[in-house]
Amino acid sequence: MRLTRLRNKAVSTNNATLSVAPSSNTTHSLRLCYPKRLASHSLWAKIAKPPLQCYAISTCDEAIQQAADIVILDSELIAHTSLAKWREQLPDGIFLSEQHLQVETDLILSDDLPELQTQKIIKLACEGCLARRRELDSDIALQSLSSNLNKLASVGIALAAENDLTTLLRKILIEGQNISNCDAASLFLVDADGEHITFKLTQNDSIDFPFQESKFKLDATSISGYVAQYKTALNIADAYAIPAQSVYQFNSSFDVTTGYETVSMLTLPALNKQKNVIAVLQFINKKRNRETLLGPNSNIREEVLPFDEESYLLLQALAGQAGVAIENAILHNNIQKLFEGFVNASVMAIEQRDPTTSGHSFRVADLCVALARAVNLSDNPQHRAQRHNETQIRELRYAALLHDFGKVGVRESVLVKSKKLTDANIQSIRYRILLAQEKLKNKALKQQLQMHRSGKFDKEINHRIEINLARELEQLDHFFTTIVEANEPMLLDAGKKTDLNRIAAYCSPFERAHGIAIVSPEEFSMLAISKGSLSSQERLEIESHVTHTRNFLQLIPWTDELKQVPAIAGAHHEKLDGSGYPDGKASNEIPFASKIMTICDIYDALTASDRPYKSAVPPEFALDILNQEAKAGAVDQSLIDVFIESDAYKCITQKDYSEGFEGEKGFGHHVCDFDLHEEHAHD
Numbered sequence: 001m002r003l004t005r006l007r008n009k010a011v012s013t014n015n016a017t018l019s020v021a022p023s024s025n026t027t028h029s030l031r032l033c034y035p036k037r038l039a040s041h042s043l044w045a046k047i048a049k050p051p052l053q054c055y056a057i058s059t060c061d062e063a064i065q066q067a068a069d070i071v072i073l074d075s076e077l078i079a080h081t082s083l084a085k086w087r088e089q090l091p092d093g094i095f096l097s098e099q100h101l102q103v104e105t106d107l108i109l110s111d112d113l114p115e116l117q118t119q120k121i122i123k124l125a126c127e128g129c130l131a132r133r134r135e136l137d138s139d140i141a142l143q144s145l146s147s148n149l150n151k152l153a154s155v156g157i158a159l160a161a162e163n164d165l166t167t168l169l170r171k172i173l174i175e176g177q178n179i180s181n182c183d184a185a186s187l188f189l190v191d192a193d194g195e196h197i198t199f200k201l202t203q204n205d206s207i208d209f210p211f212q213e214s215k216f217k218l219d220a221t222s223i224s225g226y227v228a229q230y231k232t233a234l235n236i237a238d239a240y241a242i243p244a245q246s247v248y249q250f251n252s253s254f255d256v257t258t259g260y261e262t263v264s265m266l267t268l269p270a271l272n273k274q275k276n277v278i279a280v281l282q283f284i285n286k287k288r289n290r291e292t293l294l295g296p297n298s299n300i301r302e303e304v305l306p307f308d309e310e311s312y313l314l315l316q317a318l319a320g321q322a323g324v325a326i327e328n329a330i331l332h333n334n335i336q337k338l339f340e341g342f343v344n345a346s347v348m349a350i351e352q353r354d355p356t357t358s359g360h361s362f363r364v365a366d367l368c369v370a371l372a373r374a375v376n377l378s379d380n381p382q383h384r385a386q387r388h389n390e391t392q393i394r395e396l397r398y399a400a401l402l403h404d405f406g407k408v409g410v411r412e413s414v415l416v417k418s419k420k421l422t423d424a425n426i427q428s429i430r431y432r433i434l435l436a437q438e439k440l441k442n443k444a445l446k447q448q449l450q451m452h453r454s455g456k457f458d459k460e461i462n463h464r465i466e467i468n469l470a471r472e473l474e475q476l477d478h479f480f481t482t483i484v485e486a487n488e489p490m491l492l493d494a495g496k497k498t499d500l501n502r503i504a505a506y507c508s509p510f511e512r513a514h515g516i517a518i519v520s521p522e523e524f525s526m527l528a529i530s531k532g533s534l535s536s537q538e539r540l541e542i543e544s545h546v547t548h549t550r551n552f553l554q555l556i557p558w559t560d561e562l563k564q565v566p567a568i569a570g571a572h573h574e575k576l577d578g579s580g581y582p583d584g585k586a587s588n589e590i591p592f593a594s595k596i597m598t599i600c601d602i603y604d605a606l607t608a609s610d611r612p613y614k615s616a617v618p619p620e621f622a623l624d625i626l627n628q629e630a631k632a633g634a635v636d637q638s639l640i641d642v643f644i645e646s647d648a649y650k651c652i653t654q655k656d657y658s659e660g661f662e663g664e665k666g667f668g669h670h671v672c673d674f675d676l677h678e679e680h681a682h683d
Contacts (some may be wrong), residue, residue, distance in 0.1 A: 030126050033057045033068040035077055035098065040493070047119060054128060055640035060089055069129045070122070070276025074098040089537025092132070094125045097156045099321055120313055152596050155179075155318065159325035163332040172322045176283055177205070178267070180311040183294050183304075188224045189326075190277050191215075197228055197280070202285075205295040209258050215527040220247050224280045231277055233316065236265040237306040238592050260681060266307040268316055270323035279326050281319050286311060347401050350408060353665045360604055365400035366651050367600035368593075371639065372396055374646035375596070380638050386592045391561045396593045399553075399568035403597060419487045420526045420533045429483060432518050433476050439514050440476075444469040476518075480505050483519065489533035500528055546573050547582045564591065572597040577633035595636045599643055602626060602635070604652075619649060 030052050034044065039056040048054040055066045055533055060081040063071050071077075071086065071093055078086075086095060091332040155175050155200055162168040186202040197218040202211055220226040226248040236242065239250040239262045257263055264286050270279040285294060285304045294300045307315075330575050347361045376387045388396065407415065421429075451457045482499040486492065507518045519527075526535060534542065550570030571594035574580035576587040606622035617625070623644055630637035643649055 005028070011509065015289050029053060030069050030129050031055065031066050031628055032070040032072070032122065032126075033063045033066055034072040035074045036077070037074070043118070052122075053641040058660075059085055062295075063093075064089055068093055070094045070096065070125045072096045072098055078157075083157070087150075094128055095150050095531070096121065096125060097317075097321075099156045099160075099324070110426040116178050117313070117316060120309075124313060139677065147154065156321045160328070162325065163329055164327045165326070165333055166201075168329045170203070172281065172318070172325070173201065173203055176281060176315055176318050177203075178290075179314045180283050180307060181287055181290045182264075182266075182283045182307075183287055183292075185284065186224075186282040188228070188280040188282070190218065190228050190279060194218065194276075197225060199224075200279075204260070206298075207258055207260055207296075221249065223248050223250060223265065223267050224282060227280050228267050228277045231271070231275075233266070233268040233312070235307055236267075238263055239265050250405065260294070261300045263301060264306045265305040266312060266315060270326060271318045272323050272327040278323050278330075281315070281322060283315060336551060337385075343398055343401050346405060350405055360608060361401050361404055362657050363604045363608075363652045364597065364600050365397050366655070367604065367648065368396050368400040368597050369393055370648035371596050371600060371643050371646075372593070374642050374648045377646070378642050380642070382638055384644070392593070395562050395565055396568060396596065398562060399565045399572075399593065400600070402553060402565070403549060403569040403572050403601070404545060404567075405551070405552055406545040408552075409548035410541055410545050414534070414538050417533055417538065419489060420529055421487050421523060425523060426484065426487060429519055429523065430480060433480050436510065436514070436516060436518050437473050437476055439516065440469055440472050447616055475506070479506070479518070483527060485498065486527045489531075492528070494531045497528075500524070543573070543581050546570055550582075564593070567591055568593045568597065570594075572601055574598070575634040576636065579634065579658075595639060599626060599635055599639055602629065603643075603649055623649065 001133070030048075031046075032052055032054050034056060036056040037056040040208075044056075045056040046300060055062075055068070057063050057066065057068075057071075060077070063086075067188050068090060069092075071090065073083070073095055075098075081089075083095070086093070093593060098169070115670075159168065159171065159175075162171060169187050176182070177185050184202070184204040187200050189198045189200045195218060196215050198211060198213065198215045215630055216222075218225050218228055220229050220651075223234055223236070226232075231367075236250075240252075242248070242250055250262070250265075252261065262284055265284050266286075266449075267280060267282045270281055271275045272278040285300070286307050287294070287303055288305060292298075292303050294303060298462075351358045351361065372388045372416055375383045430443065447465050448462055451462065479499075479502075482496065482503065486496050486500060495606065503519065504524055512518045529535060550566050553566035553569055568591050570582075571580075571585060571590050574583065574585040574590045574594060575598075576590070576595075578584050578586050603622050603626060606617040606625060607619055608616060623640075626635065626640050626643075627637075629635045630640050
């Protein structure tokens with residue numbers, strides 16, 4: 001919050017001029033306390049004239065010691081002591097928000113201080129105190145003044161906390177109507193190019209009418225355009241009495257269409273932190289009685305008043321708060337759009353690195369959101385305390401979108417490993433077998449040559465040599481066929497295991513006799529993998545993607561509302577029975593959102609049709625496997641019941657997730673395809 005000088009006085013027409021004369025002197029002393037960090041500002045010395053005394057404070061206790069009548073609160077004082085506590089300790093005090101006083105500490109103020117809005121509001125507060133002491137004003141007027149001033153502080157805090165732009169704009173108009181006691185209000189947003197203005201919102205207590213947002217060129221011919229262009233307020237007592245020679249004119253088309261009559265209008269600019277007009281607020285028909293309806297048959301001119309100085313000051317303060325709040329909301333929305341784009345780009349980047357799994361993260365995110373919303377509607381007592389608000393659903397969605405980002409830390413050779421041994425390994429084994437066959441042929445020839453040289457050639461022995469050679473050559477050919485078949489990532493049956501054992505039994509003696517290894521021990525260990533194509537170490541590397549994901553996400557400076565994203569994504573492979581990874585968490589240690597993601601992740605891994613190395617499982621079969629996993633104690637049965645009963649799993653059925661992933665899809669292990677009990681696995 002900053003205090004800033006009022007650079008533009010309100011322009012008034014139709015005898016609705018605002019008085020800015022200083023209040024008369026009085027013998028009644030008033031004590032004003034302001035934040036100590038503003039003690040160096042020259043403002044306090046200039047306004048500290050009888051009856052006003054000014055004191056710098058840093059705590060509520062110091063204000064109590066000074067018996068403060070008026071307290072200017074900033075964010076530090078409110079952070080130290082809540083507004084409710086201030087009111088409790090100083091029940092007769094008047095509290096002003098530094099934000100709506102708008103005095104800029106780095107601005108050198110000129111000598112025309114009596115005309116500053118800041119002094120006007122302080123003067124208004126002083127008069128409130130004096131009125132209370134002297135009991136010259138009625139209790140109703142005094143309560144209204146104190147209530148409005150204190151309400152401005154509360155409104156400022158409320159506006160600062162609202163990030164949804166539509167809700168914020170409507171709240172600004174409602175609060176403005178309540179403060180000024182007016183019948184209608186409208187809001188215009190100035191486009192970023194400064195060339196156009198958008199009629200964004202309007203509301204009227206007396207009539208219902210269809211509203212359509214519209215955009216028009218920003219110029220001074222319209223009341224809102226004049227206010228935006230010249231950064232000045234217009235206080236118009238009678239919209240139909242604007243002089244013909246005035247630059248701006250009232251557009252009566254709304255009145256003509258609806259039968260409504262616009263009389264008094266107060267239009268103010270809302271400035272952002274750079275002192276540029278970001279919006280224009282327009283308040284219409286200040287009423288004697290807030291509850292009075294100004295219908296077509298009512299005597300509107302009897303009920304409507306011009307906007308007085310008090311209303312102007314309060315609405316000007318509201319406009320100051322609104323400008324900053326609108327800018328913050330727009331900035332928040334832009335940052336959210338930027339971050340949404342970053343997340344989507346990150347997911348697309350990682351999935352384009354592994355196109356075989358394209359769309360998986362987006363599908364899991366949609367499934368998670370659908371299941372979380374279904375849980376919110378569940379009658380299960382276990383779910384009542386686990387309901388997700390919109391912020392938590394967004395947090396879960398981001399975690400789901402980024403849950404596999406850690407596969408960037410998995411070696412490419414592991415991700416694309418379609419078989420147990422590479423083609424180069426198989427080719428090398430083929431050459432070694434050919435070499436072994438040549439060794440055997442050479443050995444047989446030597447035996448035959450030795451018989452010829454000794455002159456003791458025996459046909460029977462020679463025949464036996466040829467028979468043995470043919471048998472061994474055939475056996476080596478069979479070995480190679482077995483190796484090629486065992487290299488496929490299929491379930492290794494008993495016959496193949498026996499053949500591999502025969503190869504191992506043959507190779508070791510052959511290596512000792514001939515000095516050549518047909519198949520190395522490392523190659524044998526890979527061929528002996530019972531299921532799939534990955535060794536235990538390679539599977540651990542695949543599983544490490546969760547740790548990589550968590551470490552990566554922890555590097556992002558998440559806001560408080562999204563701070564659980566790393567923990568949620570980092571636990572999507574944990575199981576209720578502690579059999580999951582990477583930490584083997586127990587059920588009570590796993591975030592509820594992660595339990596949702598686990599179910600959605602497994603479902604998509606089973607039903608995905610984008611895997612070149614496995615067929616998609618029908619949804620009914622996938623749901624059956626999930627139920628089996630729940631019976632095994634791995635996943636939450638109550639969540640699966642909601643997943644099925646609500647049809648949440650169907651939310652991805654009619655959507656296309658292939659956009660942006662073009663070209664031929666090669667083999668690639670998806671890091672979430674190894675997540676089931678062995679008897680339920682589908683690899």
